[in-house]
Amino acid sequence: MSESRPSPARGTLAELAPYLAEMRPHLLLLATGLALNLVAVASSIGLIALSGWFLSASAFAGLSVATATVFNYMLPSAGVRLFATTRTLGRYGERVATHEGTLRLLSRLRRKVYLAIEPLSPAALQRIGSSELSTRLTADVDALDALYVRVLVPSLVAALAIVGCAVLVGVFAPMIGVFVAVALSISALLGPWLAWRRGSRHADRWQRLDTSLRARLLERLETFAELSLYGRWGAERDELLSRQRERDDEQLTLARRWGDSQLLSQLLLGLSVTGALALAAWWSIHHGLNASLVALIGLGVLAAFEALMMLPQAWQELGKVNRAARRLNQLSESVPTIRFPDHDLAEPSDQRLSLRGVELAYDGHPVLRGVDLELAVGEHLALIGPSGGGKTTLFNLLTRFIDPDAGSLRIGGVPLASLSEASLRKRFAVALQEVQIFSATYRDNLRLGARDIDDRSLIEMLEALGLGGWLRDQPEGLDSWPDEGGSSLSGGQLRRFGLARALLSKAPIVLLDEPTEGLDRVTQAQVMAHVHACCRNRSLIAITHRLQDLDAFDRCVIVDQGRIIEAGAPRALALDPDSRLSALYRELRL
Numbered sequence: 001m002s003e004s005r006p007s008p009a010r011g012t013l014a015e016l017a018p019y020l021a022e023m024r025p026h027l028l029l030l031a032t033g034l035a036l037n038l039v040a041v042a043s044s045i046g047l048i049a050l051s052g053w054f055l056s057a058s059a060f061a062g063l064s065v066a067t068a069t070v071f072n073y074m075l076p077s078a079g080v081r082l083f084a085t086t087r088t089l090g091r092y093g094e095r096v097a098t099h100e101g102t103l104r105l106l107s108r109l110r111r112k113v114y115l116a117i118e119p120l121s122p123a124a125l126q127r128i129g130s131s132e133l134s135t136r137l138t139a140d141v142d143a144l145d146a147l148y149v150r151v152l153v154p155s156l157v158a159a160l161a162i163v164g165c166a167v168l169v170g171v172f173a174p175m176i177g178v179f180v181a182v183a184l185s186i187s188a189l190l191g192p193w194l195a196w197r198r199g200s201r202h203a204d205r206w207q208r209l210d211t212s213l214r215a216r217l218l219e220r221l222e223t224f225a226e227l228s229l230y231g232r233w234g235a236e237r238d239e240l241l242s243r244q245r246e247r248d249d250e251q252l253t254l255a256r257r258w259g260d261s262q263l264l265s266q267l268l269l270g271l272s273v274t275g276a277l278a279l280a281a282w283w284s285i286h287h288g289l290n291a292s293l294v295a296l297i298g299l300g301v302l303a304a305f306e307a308l309m310m311l312p313q314a315w316q317e318l319g320k321v322n323r324a325a326r327r328l329n330q331l332s333e334s335v336p337t338i339r340f341p342d343h344d345l346a347e348p349s350d351q352r353l354s355l356r357g358v359e360l361a362y363d364g365h366p367v368l369r370g371v372d373l374e375l376a377v378g379e380h381l382a383l384i385g386p387s388g389g390g391k392t393t394l395f396n397l398l399t400r401f402i403d404p405d406a407g408s409l410r411i412g413g414v415p416l417a418s419l420s421e422a423s424l425r426k427r428f429a430v431a432l433q434e435v436q437i438f439s440a441t442y443r444d445n446l447r448l449g450a451r452d453i454d455d456r457s458l459i460e461m462l463e464a465l466g467l468g469g470w471l472r473d474q475p476e477g478l479d480s481w482p483d484e485g486g487s488s489l490s491g492g493q494l495r496r497f498g499l500a501r502a503l504l505s506k507a508p509i510v511l512l513d514e515p516t517e518g519l520d521r522v523t524q525a526q527v528m529a530h531v532h533a534c535c536r537n538r539s540l541i542a543i544t545h546r547l548q549d550l551d552a553f554d555r556c557v558i559v560d561q562g563r564i565i566e567a568g569a570p571r572a573l574a575l576d577p578d579s580r581l582s583a584l585y586r587e588l589r590l
């Protein structure tokens with residue numbers, strides 16, 4: 001069986017490119033969020049710098065009566081009020097715009113990932129496991145959601161704040177402007193770089209531990225009943241707790257690293273502000289810079305740091321986002337093993353099935369070895385044989401959940417691979433051993449394969465399969481909703497429910513995997529009689545372990561170790577003392 005091939009890991013930008021492209025439809029909203037963020041940061045810088053200047057200028061003006069009387073107090077105080085208002089409004093508007101944009105982006109990302117992995121279903125996805133898959137779809141997509149709000153916006157705002165602050169200072173004293181640009185750039189890069197360098201290994205490990213913990217937790221909760229019954233739950237809980245501690249230790253280390261980088265940033269902040277103040281004071285003495293502007297420069301640099309404080313976290317997030325993108329890319333770029341043409345490449349002459357020389361191996365272990373099988377139109381065929389012989393695998397091949405390694409499968413003379421997915425699906429009705437029930441009314445669950453069927457037919461089908469009493473017990477009849485996973489039905493009821501769904505479909509070929517397993521003899525006979533009646537004009541293949549059922553089939557085929565070891569009319573084989581079927585009857589003393 002061919003495997004899905006994950007793509008190799010690439011650079012950060014290449015990994016993130018598909019998700020950056022998803023931002024395009026919401027660019028206006030996202031750009032508004034960014035602009036409002038800038039307004040808030042610029043207002044902060046303006047507010048603090050202007051306040052500093054205002055205080056010191058007022059102080060200087062108050063030194064003599066002449067200057068005190070001409071000093072304009074109104075304009076700067078109006079400026080302070082303006083900046084205070086624009087800062088609040090900018091922050092509020094930025095939150096609204098970025099959250100709206102992020103939520104819209106998130107819904108696009110989920111859809112994109114879902115659409116990408118859907119064609120992998122079910123063959124390639126079976127290998128990943130449902131808990132791992134659900135973790136990827138939730139945790140990884142959520143991590144990607146941080147790309148805009150916690151990585152891009154803080155980085156762009158920081159870069160623009162550095163430029164803005166340096167230009168503002170440079171207008172008064174060009175040399176100090178250059179110093180501010182250099183000092184702020186070093187502060188912007190050094191702290192976050194340290195956080196990233198010292199934290200990325202731990203972030204990687206944290207993410208791995210978190211994913212495996214979530215997956216294990218889900219799996220163990222699903223199998224809680226079995227684990228409790230076998231007295232394993234205590235050990236499992238301890239194992240889960242120990243993994244959680246391991247993950248939390250990593251998180252603590254990450255927080256410490258982040259704290260270190262914050263400390264470094266604060267240190268750099270102190271140095272930058274002190275340096276800018278010292279230079280401004282020197283410039284004021286030697287180049288006549290107005291003394292009141294010294295405070296403006298120092299406080300302006302201090303305020304610009306507000307924009308830089310988010311950077312260490314942004315760099316840490318970037319690592320997380322990159323890893324999430326890589327995992328989702330590997331998942332969505334896996335090449336589907338099963339490909340369907342968009343349209344039928346040929347029209348089957350009828351519904352006759354023909355398998356020739358079919359071979360299949362799982363992980364190098366042969367499961368089917370040169371299987372030849374024919375199913376005439378309207379024929380009812382029973383597949384029997386020891387467990388693990390390959391019977392269910394034959395169903396998986398017919399429904400193209402997997403493709404064979406060699407040999408051909410045809411319907412009406414046309415290879416199954418020449419049919420579109422819709423065309424193939426409408427030819428087969430399938431009831432598998434495990435019946436999936438969806439969060440919808442029982443009516444909608446039953447009409448999965450036949451949307452137009454009326455309630456009367458549904459009720460008749462349920463009655464015929466011995467589910468009439470069960471239906472009458474449902475508070476709202478067919479409008480009732482099942483509990484999650486169908487837990488409100490017993491195992492036997494769930495199986496018959498799945499059988500009803502398959503029989504209600506109009507598909508010309510019916511595949512049933514052990515339809516009467518777990519039923520008492522009386523119900524089992526009633527169910528099989530109804531199955532044959534429903535399939536009177538349809539082809540039927542049923543996997544069964546009940547030899548009592550065989551007489552009603554036209555033919556039975558015994559599959560053992562991936563080979564068909566006997567085939568023929570059940571009655572004739574039963575009468576032949578040398579047949580494998582007779583041997584099976586003798587073993588079971590029927």
Ligand SMILES: Nc1ncnc2c1ncn2[C@@H]1O[C@H](COP(=O)(O)OP(=O)(O)OP(=O)(O)O)[C@@H](O)[C@H]1O
Nearest residue numbers: 126362363367385386387388389390391392393394
């Ligand atoms: N996805 C898989 N990966 C690896 N091996 C598999 C997979 N599915 C089935 N097998 C193996 O293939 C063999 C045939 O399995 P299959 O389910 O077809 O047997 P079966 O005859 O239907 O058995 P049963 O009567 O118990 O349902 C078994 O050895 C099984 O372990």
